Amino acid sequence: QKEVEQNSGPLSVPEGAIASLNCTYSDRVSQSFFWYRQYSGKSPELIMSIYSNGDKEDGRFTAQLNKASQYVSLLIRDSQPSDSATYLCAVSYNFNKFYFGSGTKLNVKP
Amino acid sequence: DTGVSQDPRHKITKRGQNVTFRCDPISEHNRLYWYRQTLGQGPEFLTYFQNEAQLEKSRLLSDRFSAERPKGSFSTLEIQRTEQGDSAMYLCASSLNAGGGPSIDTQYFGPGTRLTVL
Numbered sequence: 001q002k003e004v005e006q007n008s009g010p011l012s013v014p015e016g017a018i019a020s021l022n023c024t025y026s027d028r029v030s031q032s033f034f035w036y037r038q039y040s041g042k043s044p045e046l047i048m049s050i051y052s053n054g055d056k057e058d059g060r061f062t063a064q065l066n067k068a069s070q071y072v073s074l075l076i077r078d079s080q081p082s083d084s085a086t087y088l089c090a091v092s093y094n095f096n097k098f099y100f101g102s103g104t105k106l107n108v109k110p
Numbered sequence: 111d112t113g114v115s116q117d118p119r120h121k122i123t124k125r126g127q128n129v130t131f132r133c134d135p136i137s138e139h140n141r142l143y144w145y146r147q148t149l150g151q152g153p154e155f156l157t158y159f160q161n162e163a164q165l166e167k168s169r170l171l172s173d174r175f176s177a178e179r180p181k182g183s184f185s186t187l188e189i190q191r192t193e194q195g196d197s198a199m200y201l202c203a204s205s206l207n208a209g210g211g212p213s214i215d216t217q218y219f220g221p222g223t224r225l226t227v228l
Binding site: 101 | 112150
């Protein structure tokens with residue numbers, strides 16, 4: 001079993017819609033959770049980090065964490081074609097080692 | 111540009127040759143990570159340093175791989191006797207671990223070195 005599981009997609013949404021990306025993790029002691037965006041041929045860039053149960057909002061992005069269910073999600077409101085990329089979920093314990101999922105490819109159609 | 115640089119950006123080598131990659135982190139960052147990423151997969155953790163100390167190394171990392179960070183600044187990753195399965199993007203990331211809480215320890219990735227083993 002992989003440490004971090006993501007649906008590979010592609011997830012297709014129309015421009016202006018809400019995109020919902022999901023991630024589950026296996027290590028119950030994981031403490032820190034991250035969402036990265038990766039454009040084709042580029043390196044990952046951090047979008048959001050979340051450490052406590054609940055929601056965290058940053059602009060059009062909302063990260064949701066449920067430690068009891070070992071579940072992390074990312075909502076992108078008002079999706080734009082420029083949001084089309086692969087979204088990577090990462091978890092870590094004590095920032096010593098980061099486990100990444102395989103990523104979900106998002107396509108936002110104009 | 112995150113401020114993390116990697117050199118070279120691309121490397122083509124023949125099977126059996128040794129290769130070395132360099133990563134220059136953001137100057138004040140004390141942590142440095144190496145990852146490997148293949149097509150369709152997320153980055154796979156290889157190893158990390160806090161200052162010059164290598165604190166953890168993936169069990170998946172064979173003894174052909176070695177990494178150093180001699181002065182706690184730049185780091186090198188060497189692969190000896192390369193194999194075709196080593197073909198991948200090698201990513202470096204750095205962060206500042208100031209012990210002040212999780213919000214400080216954000217990783218910034220370099221552009222990566224793409225290795226092709228023929």
